[in-house]
Amino acid sequence: MAFSQSSLLKILLVLYLFTSFSFLPETSASAEEGIEAKIEKAIKDYLVEYQVPGASVAIVHNNELFFSESWGVTGESEEEVTEQTPFTIGSISKSLTGMAIMKLADNGTIRLEASIQEYLPWFKLNNGKAAEITVEQLLAQTSRFSTYDGLALSDKELTGRNAIKNQVKKLSEVELTAAPGGKHQYSNANFLILGAMLEELTGMSYAEYMEQQIFQPLGMKNAAANKERSYKNGYLSGYQSWFGMPVKSSVAYDDAGAPYGYITASSADMVQFVKLLSGKGPDHFISDKTLDLFKTPQVQTGEDRYYGLGIRISGPDTPKEMIWHSGSTPDSHAEVFYIPETGWGGVILTNKNHILEEDGLYYLKDHIISLLNGEEPEKVPNHSLTIQYITLGCVLLLLILAIYLWKRFKTRKFLKKGMGLFLGMLFIGLSAALVPLFTYSTSSPWHSITVFAPDIALLTILAVIMLAINGLLLIRLILKKRR
Numbered sequence: 001m002a003f004s005q006s007s008l009l010k011i012l013l014v015l016y017l018f019t020s021f022s023f024l025p026e027t028s029a030s031a032e033e034g035i036e037a038k039i040e041k042a043i044k045d046y047l048v049e050y051q052v053p054g055a056s057v058a059i060v061h062n063n064e065l066f067f068s069e070s071w072g073v074t075g076e077s078e079e080e081v082t083e084q085t086p087f088t089i090g091s092i093s094k095s096l097t098g099m100a101i102m103k104l105a106d107n108g109t110i111r112l113e114a115s116i117q118e119y120l121p122w123f124k125l126n127n128g129k130a131a132e133i134t135v136e137q138l139l140a141q142t143s144r145f146s147t148y149d150g151l152a153l154s155d156k157e158l159t160g161r162n163a164i165k166n167q168v169k170k171l172s173e174v175e176l177t178a179a180p181g182g183k184h185q186y187s188n189a190n191f192l193i194l195g196a197m198l199e200e201l202t203g204m205s206y207a208e209y210m211e212q213q214i215f216q217p218l219g220m221k222n223a224a225a226n227k228e229r230s231y232k233n234g235y236l237s238g239y240q241s242w243f244g245m246p247v248k249s250s251v252a253y254d255d256a257g258a259p260y261g262y263i264t265a266s267s268a269d270m271v272q273f274v275k276l277l278s279g280k281g282p283d284h285f286i287s288d289k290t291l292d293l294f295k296t297p298q299v300q301t302g303e304d305r306y307y308g309l310g311i312r313i314s315g316p317d318t319p320k321e322m323i324w325h326s327g328s329t330p331d332s333h334a335e336v337f338y339i340p341e342t343g344w345g346g347v348i349l350t351n352k353n354h355i356l357e358e359d360g361l362y363y364l365k366d367h368i369i370s371l372l373n374g375e376e377p378e379k380v381p382n383h384s385l386t387i388q389y390i391t392l393g394c395v396l397l398l399l400i401l402a403i404y405l406w407k408r409f410k411t412r413k414f415l416k417k418g419m420g421l422f423l424g425m426l427f428i429g430l431s432a433a434l435v436p437l438f439t440y441s442t443s444s445p446w447h448s449i450t451v452f453a454p455d456i457a458l459l460t461i462l463a464v465i466m467l468a469i470n471g472l473l474l475i476r477l478i479l480k481k482r483r
Contacts, residue, residue, distance in 0.1 A: 036067055038371050042380065043348075046364045047071060050383045052352045053239055053246050054081040056267035059346035059372070063280045065271065067346075074236040075248050075331070075351060086222045086235040086264040087349040088253075089334045090327025093225075093263035094191045096273070098139050098294065098310015099286070100214050101194055105135075106290040109201060112136040112309075120197050124172055133180045135197070138190040139309035140298035142183060144176040150188030151448045154261065155330060156254055159227055161205050163256035168196040184299040184307055188260040191310075195259025206258055217285055218276060220269035227253040230264040238331035238351030242455045244385050246352045249331035251451050261329055270336055270347035277311075277323050277338040278345060295323050322369075326362060328353050330451040335365040344372045355452040356387060391459040398466035405473040424474030431467035434460060 043057055054072035058065065070081040079085075104110045110119060116138065117123060117131045124130050137143045153167050171189055195206045202209050207226035215223040224230040230253060237253070239246035254262050265273075275281055279291065297306030297313050306313045314322045324337035333353045338345035348365060363380045370377035438460060439446050450457040 035371055039067060039368055040069060042364065042367050042371070042377070043069070044071070046360065046380055047350075049380070050352070050357055050360050051241075051244055051246055052350050053078075054085075054351040056081055056083055056085060056087070056349045057346065058083065058267040058271045059344065059368070060271055060274055060278075061345075061372075062343040063275055063278060066344075068267065068271075070267070072351075075238045076236045079234075079236065081351075082266075083268045084222050084234070084266050086224065086230060086233050086266050086269075087238070087334065087351055088235070088262055088264050088327075088329045088332045089270070089336075089349065090261050090329050090332060092270075092325045092327035092334055092336050093257075093259060093261050095310045095325045095336070096210065096214060096263055097191050097194050097198075097259045098308075099276070100198055100210060101135065101139060102290050102294045102309060103213060103286055104198075104201065106286050110135055110197075112139070116193065116197065120168075120193070120200050123168060123193065123196070125176070126173060127175060129176055129180065135194075136298075136309065137180050138194050140184070140307055141186050141190050142299055143180050143187075143190055144178050144183070144185060145171070145174065145187040145189035146177050146185055146443075147187050148443050148445065149174045150186075150190070150192070150260070152445045153192060154188050154254075154257060154448065155251060155451050156256060157252040158254055158256040160255060163254075164192065164195045164199065164206055164259065167256040168193055182299075184301050186301075188257075191260035192256070198259075207255075210258075210263070215269075217282055218269075218272045219282075220265055220272050223263065223265040223269045225258040225263050226255050233264065235264040238329075238353070240331050240451070240454055241352055241354035241357055243388055244354075244357075244383060250454075251330040257329075261327065267347050267349055270349070274336065274338050274345035274347060278340075278343070324365075326358075328355075328358055328452075333358060333361050335361055337365060337369070339369070342373065344369065353452070354455075355449075356456075357383065388455055388459065391456060391463070395459055395462045395466060398463060398470060402466060402469050402473060405470060405477065420474050420478045424471045424478065427467045427471030427474065429471075431464045431471060434464050434467065 043055065047055055052072070054074055056070040057067070059067040068083050070083055070085065072081050073079060074081060074085060101110070105112050112135045114135055115131050116133050116135055133143045153170060158167070177185060198209050199206055207224065207229060210225040222233045224233050237249040240249050240251070276285065277295070279288065294309050295311060295313065296308055297316050298309060299307050301307050304315055306316060312324050314324065319341045321341060322337055322339050324335070327334040331351065331353055333350050335348045346368065348361060350361060360380060360383065363378065367377040367380050435446060438449065442449065
């Protein structure tokens with residue numbers, strides 16, 4: 001059968017259209033599905049690598065929910081994690097406390113440049129410098145309270161209406177590192193004081209004020225700022241990391257810690273906060289001017305990194321500007337971010353933590369952002385137990401040495417007298433100095449080390465014991481030899 005010219009042209013046209021559509025670029029919908037799959041894989045890989053029992057992640061784009069998934073279980077009763085499951089959000093609590101203070105500034109209740117003693121007259125420091133500290137300096141963390149002094153009052157598992165005020169009163173004995181202003185020093189003390197200030201100004205507890213003026217207006221239905229309300233909303237404690245393994249937390253909720261680290265919220269709640277950062281929060285919640293001031297860099301904290309009035313800013317006034325904050329407690333770790341240029345924002349909540357594992361979640365956040373921007377992401381670093389293994393190795397070597405010295409003690413064979421006495425005194429000196437050296441080098445009280453790195457703390461105590469035993473054995477050998 002012969003084809004006519006017109007029939008042949010029609011067939012060729014159909015074939016052309018078919019092949020053309022076959023080679024069209026991916027549609028926007030299929031591209032988004034590809035991004036979601038990559039994000040989900042990255043998160044699952046992280047949860048497996050870092051052995052995190054539970055997590056919830058939500059991402060928004062131009063104020064619309066783009067991605068929302070939850071994995072695993074909570075602590076204690078091991079209930080399934082959902083987008084409504086509250087987690088402690090760590091230092092992201094500072095951002096919410098900062099927003100609460102900014103609301104009071106917005107309605108004229110406080111002036112950011114005013115001395116904190118104007119609003120907290122009972123608060124005093126021994127060196128008389130309390131009157132020199134301003135509200136703005138507390139928010140920007142330039143008051144010169146040290147990181148150590150803030151941690152010394154943190155994670156104390158306190159409860160009750162006066163928990164915050166009682167902790168702030170303990171700061172009266174603290175010496176500022178320098179005159180207030182200028183240098184940024186990250187300290188929980190700053191936001192502890194701001195929590196007490198909220199209570200003083202409003203006549204309500206911190207938890208009540210946050211519930212009425214922040215959580216409810218923003219639609220954060222599962223959020224809370226004290227132990228009683230948190231557990232009522234479904235919060236369950238998370239997991240501490242022991243040699244990488246999740247162990248149900250031994251640290252209880254701390255009412256006094258709510259202003260700087262113990263607010264509980266779900267990923268669905270934190271989406272509402274991200275929307276506020278984007279300028280799309282509820283009408284009349286806060287003025288655009290005050291919100292912009294909240295996100296304005298106040299002090300530089302690193303290369304291209306700044307601190308605002310309770311929030312972090314990277315790359316300000318560039319296409320890669322990011323408004324963000326990290327948060328950690330002994331049994332949780334969280335990240336929240338918003339990128340003005342692209343409209344992407346999100347939150348990652350997890351219920352396991354260790355000070356040596358915190359970089360992993362930070363890199364996961366960057367990995368997700370790269371995927372959202374269509375860039376090649378850096379690999380999230382593998383979980384490492386190198387420091388634990390090195391410390392354990394040192395403890396085992398000290399144990400082997402103790403066994404060797406004990407055998408020498410029985411046979412009375414040993415080093416020269418002078419060398420033995422020197423080593424004995426050295427070991428005893430190291431045993432006495434090890435914990436103070438550890439706290440000094442990390443700028444952390446021993447209590448903070450025990451809750452944020454319990455395995456390292458245990459190994460350190462074992463090392464102290466073994467050093468002391470070896471030192472005593474050496475000295476005993478020398479005394480025995482003299483006889």
